[in-house]
Amino acid sequence: MNTLIELENISKTYGNNTVLKQVNLHIQEGEVFSLLGPNGSGKTTLLRIMAGIEKPTSGEMRFKGAKVGDGNLNDLRLKTTMVFQKTALFNTSVYKNIAYGLRLRERSKKETDQKVREVLKTVKLEGYEKRSAKKLSGGEQQRVALARALALDTEVLLLDEPTANVDPKNVSIIEDVLSWVNREKKTTMVVATHNMFQAETLAKRAALLLEGKIVKVGAPQEIFKLPPTLLASYARLENVFSGISKITGEGTSLVDIGDGVQIETSFEKIGNTTVFVRPEDIIVSLNPIVSSARNSFEGRIVEVSDLGAIVKLRVKAGRDFTVQVTKRSFNDMQLNIDSRVFLAFKASSVQTV
Amino acid sequence: MGNEIIDGFIKALQLILSADPMVVEISLRSILISASAIMLSGLWGLPIATILGIKRFRGRFLVKGFFNAMLGIPTVALGLVLFLFFSNSGPIGFLRLLYSPIAMIIGQAILVTPLTVSFITSAIESVDPEIKDLAKTLGASEAEASIAVLKESMNGVVLAIIASFNRAIAELGVVLMVGGNIDHLTSVLTTTIAMETNKGNIELSIALAIILLLIVFTLSISVNLIQRRKT
Helix, strand or coil: EEEEEEEEEEEEEECCEEEEEEEEEECCCCEEEEEEECCCCCCCHHHHHCCCCCCCEEEEECCCEECCCCHHHHHHHHHEEEEEECCCCCCEHHHHHHHHHHHCCCHHHHHHHCCCCCCCHCCCCCCCCEEEECCCCCHHCCCCCCCHHHHHCCCCEEEEECCCCCHHHHHHHHHHHHHHHHHCHHHHHHHHECCCHHHHCCEEEEEEECCCEEEECCCHHHHCCCHHHHHHCCCCCCCCCEEEEEEEECCCEEECCCHHHHECCCCCCEEEEEEEECCHCCCEEECCCCCCCCCEEEEEEEEEECCCEEEEEEEEEEEEEEEEEEHHHHCCCCCCCCCCEEEEEEEHHHCCC | HHHHHHHHHHHHHHHHHCHHHHHHHHHHHHHHHHHHHHHHHHHHHHHHCCCCCCCCCCHHHHHHHHHHCCCCCHHHHHHHHHHHHHHHCCCCCCHHCCCCCHHHHHHHHHHHHHHHHHHHHHHCCCCCHHHHHHHHHHCCCHHHHHHHHHHHHCCCCHHHHHHHHHHHHHHHHHHHHHCCCCCEEEEECCHHHEEEHHHHHHHHHHHHHHHHHHHHHHHHHHHHHCCCCCC
């Protein structure tokens, strides 16, 4: 594999705030690379530098061996494209949003029409051409943004938290599209994400970025093996609990995470262990439910964060759990701070770090 | 007095409905001069506003402040300054522009520039800052990205143009000072209304005032309707 992007000692400073510190990174042609790190660790800035919309304060970036500078910044922008975390759309139709980049590349009307149709099909928004982009739901808007990037067939696709603030249905569509793009089109992708599963599913290599510095580059599994303290600081990894595990049967263990909470898992492990559960894997109900879920806890909501289509809740159930529900469920169930709720999740949803 | 006004209104309506040649001529000249002035002010106003709205540079605050302060400039004061410039002994007196439609166009263009610049700058500033980055990452150059931002602020730009046109067509000070209200050459709606009222020719004044109001309202309402249909 050839090296496509080389970052040598890249630093970025805004006033007194140093966002990136001497970052060295090589992205190979055709690979999916994950940038892991907490909010404010510099992931977005690094992507923006790779996209040619931000200049590093010092250091050098090379694209296909050629140094990127003022003279060839436009060339870089034609070969890479970025999908932002906060969906940005032109205030016009879905068609015109997607056609914008194609027009800049002087594609014919026929070619543009065909491409727009094709990418809308890819993101499962067929027939949406004439719809007003800004009137779509959050998840659909992000899919339009993704389609707009895909239409350009750039060599590099840079994705900043492509599934953050998107409801689970849209998350799975976006993840499927990304896997398909890499598999079929061999597009090089750099994905900034806080979601370790996404990193593991999509990428063969990842880098952990903490406070503007690259702490480790390697396979996602290698990064997950870093000390839990380091990973916990990298945190939008929620529901991380350390405790003592004991085997309870064939293929199952019980992890005592303190405060009277024991979590049943679908792996066998003895001794100190760190586990985590994805917020979207936890079911929230107003009454205890009978189900196959092996873990069930009663608690009270202590924090509510409205993320648009979804609402994130912190529930005190012995330990604090972060869970997410759609805005609709949140409203239908009339949830609020101090509401009494029941949490349930399967033993197989519990992962080890 | 009451009868006089009612009579004035009736005669005014007759003048309008019969398309009185004088009324038509003055109205068209007013529209033409003010429209030209808006286009002229756009020539420099649009680039200035785009730079002020998009670029961050030292002294930007002062430049914006200057244009904001100039919003309230008394038209007669500006008219006087321009008169001195255009008059035979003035710095550009050799161009012989005083009392010509060109002088009126230049005068109105200068008058509305602060309005054009301030309104368009605000419209651009209200555009999502990510739009520029979005355009760039889709392959736009700096200039193309600025155009994308300008397009996003189009509603505000259109409003700025309408507001500027309304200010231009309704102002008296500048056109009177540098145009002189010469029959069949520089007389426009506002100058004629002022003069005909002084002469006691109330019905003509009322007719012209109605037309002036009609132009302003029709333009504002139709732009509003177009914008509503677009969204």
